Amino acid sequence: MATLTRRKTASAPAVTVTRKEPSAVQFYATCPRGLAGALAEELSALGATEVRAGEAGVEFEGPFELAYAANLESRLATRILVRVSKFDYRNENDIYEGAKRVRWHAHFGVERTFKVETNAVKAPVKSLDFITLKVKDAVADVFREALGRRPDVATREPDVRVHAFLDAKWCTLYLDTSGEPLFKRGRRDKTGEAPLKKNLAAGLLKLSGWTPEQPLLDPMCGAGTILVEAAEMALGLAPGRGRPFGFERLTRFDPAAWEKVKEASSARAQPVGPRAIHGSDLYGRTLDNARANLRDMGLEGVVSLKQANLLELSAPASSGLLVTNPPYGVRLGEKEELAKFYPELGHLLKQKFAGWTAYIFSGDPDLPKLIRLSATKRTVLYNGAIECRLYEYRMVAGGNRP
Numbered sequence: 001m002a003t004l005t006r007r008k009t010a011s012a013p014a015v016t017v018t019r020k021e022p023s024a025v026q027f028y029a030t031c032p033r034g035l036a037g038a039l040a041e042e043l044s045a046l047g048a049t050e051v052r053a054g055e056a057g058v059e060f061e062g063p064f065e066l067a068y069a070a071n072l073e074s075r076l077a078t079r080i081l082v083r084v085s086k087f088d089y090r091n092e093n094d095i096y097e098g099a100k101r102v103r104w105h106a107h108f109g110v111e112r113t114f115k116v117e118t119n120a121v122k123a124p125v126k127s128l129d130f131i132t133l134k135v136k137d138a139v140a141d142v143f144r145e146a147l148g149r150r151p152d153v154a155t156r157e158p159d160v161r162v163h164a165f166l167d168a169k170w171c172t173l174y175l176d177t178s179g180e181p182l183f184k185r186g187r188r189d190k191t192g193e194a195p196l197k198k199n200l201a202a203g204l205l206k207l208s209g210w211t212p213e214q215p216l217l218d219p220m221c222g223a224g225t226i227l228v229e230a231a232e233m234a235l236g237l238a239p240g241r242g243r244p245f246g247f248e249r250l251t252r253f254d255p256a257a258w259e260k261v262k263e264a265s266s267a268r269a270q271p272v273g274p275r276a277i278h279g280s281d282l283y284g285r286t287l288d289n290a291r292a293n294l295r296d297m298g299l300e301g302v303v304s305l306k307q308a309n310l311l312e313l314s315a316p317a318s319s320g321l322l323v324t325n326p327p328y329g330v331r332l333g334e335k336e337e338l339a340k341f342y343p344e345l346g347h348l349l350k351q352k353f354a355g356w357t358a359y360i361f362s363g364d365p366d367l368p369k370l371i372r373l374s375a376t377k378r379t380v381l382y383n384g385a386i387e388c389r390l391y392e393y394r395m396v397a398g399g400n401r402p
């Protein structure tokens with residue numbers, strides 16, 4: 001995808017021409033590339049309408065209050081944005097003029113700090129920083145003309161985030177209803193080696209088709225990111241419980257409606273207790289991090305954890321799903337060691353996991369080939385800018401030869 005930005009790019013939301021309910025607003029949810037289809041399903045289940053998956057996000061419609069449930073309940077979204085304007089442009093000045101037509105002072109109070117971020121795909125402009133500056137000036141000028149005062153800019157922890165998205169012809173301006181990205185579930189975790197982002201971990205579970213009735217194993221669990229997501233899903237706990245959101249700082253925010261959404265969500269929670277969710281890791285210290293993270297999330301006792309070498313493990317049930325993110329080496333010595341490890345992983349799956357389906361997530365194009373089993377499915381997913389794959393191996397006794 002061509003891009004002019006040093007920052008993360010988002011795919012262009014397509015234009016929809018539909019008859020809308022007067023109260024419907026247009027949303028755009030961003031997510032890791034590869035998860036938009038799954039996110040579209042998740043948002044539809046939350047009541048979104050006119051849902052259209054793009055490459056790295058999903059367009060949808062609904063009442064403004066849908067932002068509350070989407071932020072609270074979505075496991076896959078990175079941000080939920082609400083569209084405030086869309087206009088065609090040819091140059092930087094058109095963007096200033098377009099942004100100047102938005103009644104920003106109706107969207108947030110002058111006492112709030114704000115920040116503008118710009119992403120673009122194939123935009124005919126020289127500098128995205130300059131676009132950011134133009135939008136920021138327009139916001140400030142609208143406030144100054146309406147109220148005689150302007151809100152301050154805060155580059156770190158702003159109250160309100162404005163996102164400008166440019167494609168070749170259109171500039172779309174959004175207000176961010178999430179605040180901190182949604183993969184930050186509210187607590188600072190103890191992390192180990194290369195922890196997965198939480199929405200990506202949830203995405204692996206979603207793509208595997210795991211449901212809480214099935215036994216689940218992550219035998220290289222690291223800090224336990226996949227396990228925490230699974231445990232929360234099993235207990236019906238909202239991923240965003242207990243954290244603040246950007247929509248709380250917008251003028252349209254309705255605290256009473258938000259309380260109702262939270263109450264309805266808490267009412268779905270199941271009692272905490274053991275589930276068939278298993279995790280292990282080679283290192284005791286790593287496992288301590290997983291244990292601490294589960295405890296901090298109130299999930300102690302839901303997951304069974306043990307220190308073990310994967311190569312010495314036996315399946316904890318006669319069938320189930322193994323979902324994991326094995327180590328990948330960056331240094332040469334590590335690569336050589338891993339080149340021995342991957343065939344052993346394949347051998348173990350064949351010997352000990354007949355009846356299971358294994359999902360191996362990797363950003364390394366070569367190592368998974370060394371598993372020497374034929375993958376029944378490969379799904380391309382992005383971990384940030386890194387192209388990764390989720391390999392599915394259906395383990396049938398005596399089968400799965402390359």
Ligand SMILES: C[S@@+](CC[C@H](N)C(=O)[O-])C[C@H]1O[C@@H](n2cnc3c(N)ncnc32)[C@H](O)[C@@H]1O
Nearest residue numbers: 195196220221222223225281282309310325327
């Ligand atoms: C890429 S990390 C997994 C990160 C994890 N998904 C997370 O989000 O925190 C790979 C993990 O595999 C573990 N590991 C490496 N070799 C192992 C082995 N032989 N048996 C079990 N775990 C192993 C490492 O200790 C590390 O925690």
